[in-house]
Amino acid sequence: MFLALDRVGLRYPGHSAATAATTARAGTGAQAVQQLSLSLTTGQIGVLIGPSGCGKTSLLRCIAGLERLETGRISIAGETLADASQGLHIAPEARRIGMVFQDYALFPHLSVADNVGFGLRHLARTQRAERIQEVLDLVGLAHAAKRAPHQLSGGQQQRVALARALAPAPRLLLLDEPFSSLDVDLREHLSQELRGILNRSGTTALFVTHDQAEAFAIGDVVGVMHQGQLEQWDAAYTVYHRPATRFVADFIGHGVFTPGHIVVGPNGPEVQTPVGALIDAEACALASAYPGGRCDVLLRADDIIHDDLAPVQAQIERKIFRGADFLYTLRLASGERLMAHVPSHHDHHVGEWIGIRVNVDHVVTFPAA
Incomplete structure (x- = not known):
């Protein structure tokens, strides 16, 4: 498997061991993610859905290295990125993982091309220009290379954010509800575009959303989370027609x-x-x-x-x-x-x-x- 999570567990940020013991006695629990295991093959797109507060974003932050594991292990292409039992935690910048957030986080004073090339400053000028052109072509924004972000529509800005994340050729792309601020019709259109872009680039991706239609449109495999646990991780068709738990059956559709x-x-x-x-x-x-x-x-x-x-x-x-x-x-x-x-x-x-x-x-x- 390309991406493998084995019995991953982590607390909500700010919860100490003492706090965890107190909340456990109170029956509230302090773990954002509990003994979660999943895997993705190379080029596969996985989607996590679930109610607010179920641990979706916490899991993405954990994979990116922004949160430390309490239990379990995370590996990509056979390389261990985090292992709680060994105290191993590879820094986020060394993981070669791209991330696209809910807010586009574009630099307003830079052009589209300079935004995309922000993470490519280690390349020679010619190589950098070629890579910028390549990813802008991929997302269909080559014509807008010299524009400022505020001159673009919301959907175009999101594609710039995607191009910037893809530019360094990450091994894995994480997307945290990237279309949540867009209108319904545009979200539907961009979800189809996103799947095509990721397939053409061969990028393995894990996508978080609260929109079931979006999850089914994008994902090769869909996971339903509830209270920090992964209730089901399967093909979208199976999740809908053969729900593994009563929660999944009630939550989907x-x-x-x-x-x-x-x-x-x-x-x-x-x-x-x-x-x-x-x-x-x-x-x-x-x-x-x-x-x-x-x-x-x-x-x-x-x-x-x-x-x-x-x-x-x-x-x-x-x-x-x-x-x-x-x-x-x-x-x-x-x-x-x-x-x-x-x-x-x-x-x-x-x-x-x-x-x-x-x-x-x-x-x-x-x-x-």
């Missing part, structure tokens, strides 16, 4: 847990739910997996289909207009709540009863809460 009962049907195990029986030969658990076969089933909004001819009826409790569709919150007559994406031309009123049916490709079950 729009969905709810509804009671289910696993029984043996004519085609094998099936899960009986308030909206019908669910069958998934690959993932449907045996009834013996849960006491009495009782479980909770994850039903996402895209699993519920609006169908006026369906026998199951649900009342609209809330609706959110999202342009192409509505996100409906529904309540069954039995009291269970569901969510559904419904095309926006199906504009029903709150309080109205509509027909629904379930269409689940992947049955995801957990122990009953």
Whole structure:
């Protein structure tokens, strides 16, 4: 593996061992990251998502060398950068790691080209100019080389920051919510651009975001963090369709847990739910997996289909207009709540009863809460 983190743990900045003992007794905990392990292959793009305060940025700072490990080991291309057991800590400037922050941190008094070349002063003038031209071409800003940062749009400034980070040819690029200050449409556009730029340069990268759509658009592999722990580290498709924990299932996408009962049907195990029986030969658990076969089933909004001819009826409790569709919150007559994406031309009123049916490709079950 190119990047390897093995059982990494670190405290929040400013927490001493005594503070850690006190907070542990109080049940609050002082570790920003707890026994976290992950890896990336060369050229792979990893993305970390999770709620605020879950340790994403702390982990990036740890990899960059800005924070010291309390436990574990970090290595890149076989070289150990930090090892808590040996007291080893390579300085940030010696790690050959680039970092792009939320704020662009561009030098306002320097041109775009000089901003990009800031970390290349060790090169001869000709080599420096060639490298600046190369990375500006890569990010599509060669035409703006002589401009000042304030003469560029927010998206262009972010691409300058990316070019500056790529210019020294880092072994690893870390990006901490670099698009958070941009509007939604620009973020979507730049996330696609970023993936293309990193792929063309062959750069291995670890990206932090709170935007799930952004994570799925950029990442080859996606990690979900919660309270300093990595709940799942897998391909985006697997994280969405096969969540490893109840937290991941609840955090990713729009969905709810509804009671289910696993029984043996004519085609094998099936899960009986308030909206019908669910069958998934690959993932449907045996009834013996849960006491009495009782479980909770994850039903996402895209699993519920609006169908006026369906026998199951649900009342609209809330609706959110999202342009192409509505996100409906529904309540069954039995009291269970569901969510559904419904095309926006199906504009029903709150309080109205509509027909629904379930269409689940992947049955995801957990122990009953």
